[in-house]
Amino acid sequence: xKRLFRSIYDWFVSVARVIRRQFxxxxxxxxxxxxxxxLPLVYPLIYSLIYNPEVTRDMPVVVVDDCRTAMSREFxxxxxxxxxxxxxxxxxxxxxxxxxxxxHRSYAILEIPKDYEQHxxxxxxxxxxxxxxxxxxxxxxxxxxxxxxxQVDECSRLRQIxxxxxxxxxxxxxxxxxxxxxxLGDTQQGFASFIIPGIVVLVLQQAxxxxxxxxxxxxxxxxxxYGFDPFQIRCSASATVLGKGLAFTxxxxxxxxxxLHFVPExxxxxxxxxxxxxxxxxxxxxxxxxxLGISIEGIMRERETCFIAIVFTSVIFLxxxxxTWPRYAMNPIFVILGNFIPATWAVEGFVQINxxxxxxxxxxxxxxxxxxxxxxxxxTAVVVTRxxxxxxxxxxxx
Amino acid sequence: xxREVIKREFRRYIARPVYLMGLVVIxxxxxxxxxxxxxxxxxxxxxxxxxxxxxxxxxxxLTRNLGASELLQISDKQYxxxxxALDGVKRGEIMGFFVIPEHFERDAEAQTGTNLAFYxxxxxxxxxxxxxxxxxxxxxxxAGEVVTTSLVGKGLSPELSRVALMPLVxxxxxxxxxxxSYAYYLGPSFIIGSVGLMALLMSVxxxxxxIKEGTSRSWLDAAGNHIATxxxxxxxxxxxxxxVVAVFVHSLMFHYCGYPMNGNEWNMLLGLxxxxxxxxxxxxxxxxxxxxxxxxxxxxSLIGILTFSIAAFSFPVEAMYGSIGIFSYILPVRYYxxxxxxxxxxxxxxxxxRWWYVGLLCFPIAATLVAPLMRRWSRHPVYxx
Numbered sequence: 001x002k003r004l005f006r007s008i009y010d011w012f013v014s015v016a017r018v019i020r021r022q023f024x025x026x027x028x029x030x031x032x033x034x035x036x037x038x039l040p041l042v043y044p045l046i047y048s049l050i051y052n053p054e055v056t057r058d059m060p061v062v063v064v065d066d067c068r069t070a071m072s073r074e075f076x077x078x079x080x081x082x083x084x085x086x087x088x089x090x091x092x093x094x095x096x097x098x099x100x101x102x103x104h105r106s107y108a109i110l111e112i113p114k115d116y117e118q119h120x121x122x123x124x125x126x127x128x129x130x131x132x133x134x135x136x137x138x139x140x141x142x143x144x145x146x147x148x149x150x151q152v153d154e155c156s157r158l159r160q161i162x163x164x165x166x167x168x169x170x171x172x173x174x175x176x177x178x179x180x181x182x183x184l185g186d187t188q189q190g191f192a193s194f195i196i197p198g199i200v201v202l203v204l205q206q207a208x209x210x211x212x213x214x215x216x217x218x219x220x221x222x223x224x225x226y227g228f229d230p231f232q233i234r235c236s237a238s239a240t241v242l243g244k245g246l247a248f249t250x251x252x253x254x255x256x257x258x259x260l261h262f263v264p265e266x267x268x269x270x271x272x273x274x275x276x277x278x279x280x281x282x283x284x285x286x287x288x289x290x291x292l293g294i295s296i297e298g299i300m301r302e303r304e305t306c307f308i309a310i311v312f313t314s315v316i317f318l319x320x321x322x323x324t325w326p327r328y329a330m331n332p333i334f335v336i337l338g339n340f341i342p343a344t345w346a347v348e349g350f351v352q353i354n355x356x357x358x359x360x361x362x363x364x365x366x367x368x369x370x371x372x373x374x375x376x377x378x379x380t381a382v383v384v385t386r387x388x389x390x391x392x393x394x395x396x397x398x
Numbered sequence: 399x400x401r402e403v404i405k406r407e408f409r410r411y412i413a414r415p416v417y418l419m420g421l422v423v424i425x426x427x428x429x430x431x432x433x434x435x436x437x438x439x440x441x442x443x444x445x446x447x448x449x450x451x452x453x454x455x456x457x458x459x460l461t462r463n464l465g466a467s468e469l470l471q472i473s474d475k476q477y478x479x480x481x482x483a484l485d486g487v488k489r490g491e492i493m494g495f496f497v498i499p500e501h502f503e504r505d506a507e508a509q510t511g512t513n514l515a516f517y518x519x520x521x522x523x524x525x526x527x528x529x530x531x532x533x534x535x536x537x538x539x540x541a542g543e544v545v546t547t548s549l550v551g552k553g554l555s556p557e558l559s560r561v562a563l564m565p566l567v568x569x570x571x572x573x574x575x576x577x578x579s580y581a582y583y584l585g586p587s588f589i590i591g592s593v594g595l596m597a598l599l600m601s602v603x604x605x606x607x608x609i610k611e612g613t614s615r616s617w618l619d620a621a622g623n624h625i626a627t628x629x630x631x632x633x634x635x636x637x638x639x640x641x642v643v644a645v646f647v648h649s650l651m652f653h654y655c656g657y658p659m660n661g662n663e664w665n666m667l668l669g670l671x672x673x674x675x676x677x678x679x680x681x682x683x684x685x686x687x688x689x690x691x692x693x694x695x696x697x698x699s700l701i702g703i704l705t706f707s708i709a710a711f712s713f714p715v716e717a718m719y720g721s722i723g724i725f726s727y728i729l730p731v732r733y734y735x736x737x738x739x740x741x742x743x744x745x746x747x748x749x750x751x752r753w754w755y756v757g758l759l760c761f762p763i764a765a766t767l768v769a770p771l772m773r774r775w776s777r778h779p780v781y782x783x
Contacts, residue, residue: 034696056716120565123565126565131573132571134574134575137580139714140578150568151566154565155565159565177537183526186523304606307599307696308600308603312428312592312599324523325435325524356519
């Protein structure tokens with residue numbers, strides 16, 4: 001009995017020693033400190049500065065007005081008054097307007113056909129063409145939103161004119177169903193408000209993976225040189241893994257508070273979640289990520305390998321998280337792959353808490369998945385560490 | 399002498415798996431990943447909820463009409479109130495919901511005024527926008543249907559009442575991408591951008607590994623102590639491998655997947671080659687001025703990852719702050735993206751894209767100016783961990 005307690009005590013002591021050693025290794029390594037501090041502190045700010053204007057307004061549009069009547073000019077003025085469009089001028093014909101588009105001076109052509117006013121006057125449908133450059137869907141979307149609103153307004157105005165002429169009075173004009181649109185989460189429909197809450201979580205994960213990989217690359221270089229890593233505490237694999245994982249989690253927790261709490265505050269992004277709830281959610285993400293980082297230790301042959309092996313995964317994880325491309329429309333293989341990435345669940349959970357005001361109970365699925373990943377990656381990390389500890393390398397040269 | 403360095407370089411490629419991974423496997427894997435994930439073009443069937451407080455034939459017809467939209471997938475779960483549906487949004491079960499108020503049918507037919515409210519979760523931009531589009535269309539057409547019925551009741555002919563409903567049609571034509579496919583829009587920039595990212599990282603890596611392994615002296619010796627030969631000896635194999643990979647990826651996109659190629663393909667291939675060279679040149683610039691493997695690679699990663707945001711594939715440069723937007727023009731992929739838009743998507747004359755090619759050419763020129771700095775560190779390599 002006494003021996004059992006003794007060994008449990010020893011195990012905890014070795015965990016503590018691993019934590020202390022890991023702190024030492026981390027804080028004395030400039031390269032790792034750049035990953036651990038610079039990335040989570042500065043990247044969210046850079047991303048915010050890029051996307052902070054949120055929307056695009058007054059995009060240049062050139063007009064081809066073949067109608068040249070008061071009505072067509074009125075319509076052009078209405079277009080110019082919308083959020084999306086700024087009329088830069090009239091082109092004589094379509095080929096001149098095309099030229100303008102090709103020279104990148106405008107992003108769309110508004111063409112009003114010759115019979116525009118004629119049609120409206122006769123009580124027929126007037127048609128206006130809008131040719132939109134498709135280089136960015138964001139521009140197209142902005143045009144579309146503005147034009148849809150414009151169309152609804154213009155239609156009711158024209159309808160009223162028509163009704164007046166046939167004698168249906170104003171107040172009887174039947175428009176008895178009012179559509180009302182409400183945007184949830186990102187109420188201003190801004191780009192930064194949508195992408196930053198997800199990006200910051202991803203930045204945390206990637207910074208962590210990069211730093212851990214750099215440390216393990218360094219350790220692997222020592223192992224090749226001496227046959228073992230002299231800085232490694234000799235103890236059981238489980239104590240090593242737990243100690244390292246806890247050390248990284250402790251280092252990252254304050255950074256998580258900065259990126260998840262202060263960044264949205266500084267830039268005034270949607271931020272209606274309860275800090276306790278999203279910090280509770282991020283804890284398993286940090287732990288799972290540390291254990292994931294320890295599990296892939298073996299790949300990092302040297303310090304610099306992490307640049308080749310980890311950096312590119314950021315774009316993959318961004319897509320797998322469902323931030324840009326929804327997960328329900330993904331191939332099942334990618335959904336399964338995404339399930340094993342801590343950031344996928346953390347992005348989903350954090351965005352729901354932060355932007356739509358969900359509580360942990362509403363994101364319980366994500367929360368449980370994260371704890372599941374903690375257990376899973378802890379086991380893989382222990383297996384990998386044990387295997388690697390048993391394999392003593394032959395020193396390269398003395 | 400050049401041949402010596404090239405041979406030496408290929409031997410290095412074979413000796414370590416990192417080269418095969420970084421130059422071939424990762425770029426192609428990334429390309430396949432993006433092609434596969436963007437396969438559908440547009441994410442259809444967004445899960446949405448209907449809160450039907452009316453329970454009348456009219457409200458059920460509305461629900462059926464919404465369900466017929468390819469953009470929406472009505473959740474099987476019954477939401478009985480606004481709060482329940484909002485909880486569904488918070489849980490992420492649905493991307494939005496449509497509320498049919500109480501007495502909807504009665505009020506609509508009596509024309510005493512009613513509303514159709516819809517809520518879209520814009521925290522997921524793409525599905526949120528698509529849900530908005532589908533809901534809005536349905537709300538407007540349902541309103542129109544009631545109006546038409548009542549106008550016919552007032553004695554207008556059905557044709558005339560339809561015109562009265564929508565006297566003005568705004569016909570929006572998405573030029574070059576009428577399917578509004580996300581693949582055609584995001585695919586090439588992300589796929590070639592990833593190839594460029596790896597090209598940048600690997601071109602820094604091939605130089606920095608000489609410092610790391612302390613072999614830069616032997617590298618210089620193989621080139622007969624001539625720095626230009628030494629650099630070209632490294633860049634030629636790199637360009638060769640990367641060009642083959644890039645052309646393979648290009649053929650995957652434009653031939654296998656049928657991404658739009660409305661212009662001359664040679665213009666695109668020229669752009670691609672210049673893009674690869676520009677990425678390598680950027681790598682040479684970093685490697686020349688920062689003789690520290692870790693620092694140079696950190697900077698390359700920083701630039702490489704920010705590229706995807708700052709090169710404005712999704713958020714337009716002209717909307718960014720001027721002091722930020724200007725950085726997009728120091729990234730090669732910005733020019734490739736513009737060339738793709740002009741030459742492949744819009745298929746306009748090469749003349750209009752001339753400046754983008756010039757932009758790409760600036761990178762090798764800049765590299766030529768600073769590359770001699772490599773002479774200094776290659777003679778006395780110092781490895782800083």
